[in-house]
Amino acid sequence: MxxxxxxxxxxxxxxxxxxxxxxxxxxxxxxxxxxxxxxxxxxxxxxxxxxxxxxxxxxxxxxxxxxxxxxxxxxxxxxxxxxARLDAAGDPAAATGLPVDERDALVQGVQRLPEMQRKVVVLRHWLGLDVHETARELGISEGTVKSHSSRGLAALRRLLEPDCDEGRPAGPARADRERAGVTHPSS
The missing domain is CATH 1.10.1740 (Rna Polymerase Sigma Factor; Chain: A)
Structure with missing residues (x-):
């Protein structure tokens, strides 16, 4: 050519x-x-x-x-x-079909994730890459992709729905954290 x-x-x-x-x-x-x-x-x-x-x-x-x-x-x-400011011409969450305030909260939540969790969530759930493709792009194992994805999505749920744990029974570890005044897991 x-x-x-x-x-x-x-x-x-x-x-x-x-x-x-x-x-x-x-x-x-x-x-x-x-x-x-x-x-x-x-x-x-x-x-x-x-x-x-x-x-x-x-x-x-x-x-x-x-x-x-x-x-x-x-x-x-x-x-x-x-x-997390969005301009009208290039909203990365526009394809979600969510109202603007919910999209803004989603983008803010993604930006608050640790770097590797954010990258995995963007590649897996925003761009729709599978676990293997995400692992290859980031140079990490597939198990690490799954772990970061799980932790990232759980963190987003906590950020976007702060009362999402209210209906669950408090297990021993959660009860210990609550007694100690810690509101979220340390890892």
């Missing part, structure tokens, strides 16, 4: 998938400004690798770059900036 054909196919891919990839980047980092920077890094790296990945699965390649670039940015910053 000639250079002009490579550039044309790259441009077509970017035009068709840019908004979707931007929403993924936002879900990972929690800021539209950081998401734009993250996407720019990913698309630049994709451009240099395009001749190798064009015939494969370029979207999976970009998601992998987004994940790694987000980790790199987090390490460089030393702290994570979390925002």
């Amino acid at each position: 000639k250079r002009a054909e490579h550039e044309a196919s790259y441009s077509a891919f970017v035009v068709s998938r840019q908004d979707h990839l931007r929403r993924i980047a936002y879900a990972l980092c929690g800021s539209w400004h950081d998401a734009d920077d993250l996407l720019q890094v990913a698309l630049t790296k994709l451009y240099t690798a395009w001749p190798r990945v064009a015939d494969g699965n370029p979207e999976a390649y970009v998601r992998s770059i987004l994940m790694r670039a987000n980790i790199d940015a987090y390490r460089l910053r030393g702290r994570r900036v979390r925002t």
Whole structure:
């Protein structure tokens, strides 16, 4: 394939998938400004690798770059900036069909999850990847994906429905925590 054909196919891919990839980047980092920077890094790296990945699965390649670039940015910053403001043009939770205030609460809840749980929840439940694909993208085992997914969803339930434990009997560990004044499990 000639250079002009490579550039044309790259441009077509970017035009068709840019908004979707931007929403993924936002879900990972929690800021539209950081998401734009993250996407720019990913698309630049994709451009240099395009001749190798064009015939494969370029979207999976970009998601992998987004994940790694987000980790790199987090390490460089030393702290994570979390925002849950949504602009009308690119709401990542719009496909849920929820009212705006519930979508906002969902996005805020996802942003409050620990980093790996957030990544697993975004890949598994927002993007619909299976356990194997998620494990491969994050470079972790399938069991770890399942564990992070379970813990992340449980944490989201606690954040979004704070009274969801009220109907359950208090087991020994929960009763001990309640006596000690601890309202949530430590791990």
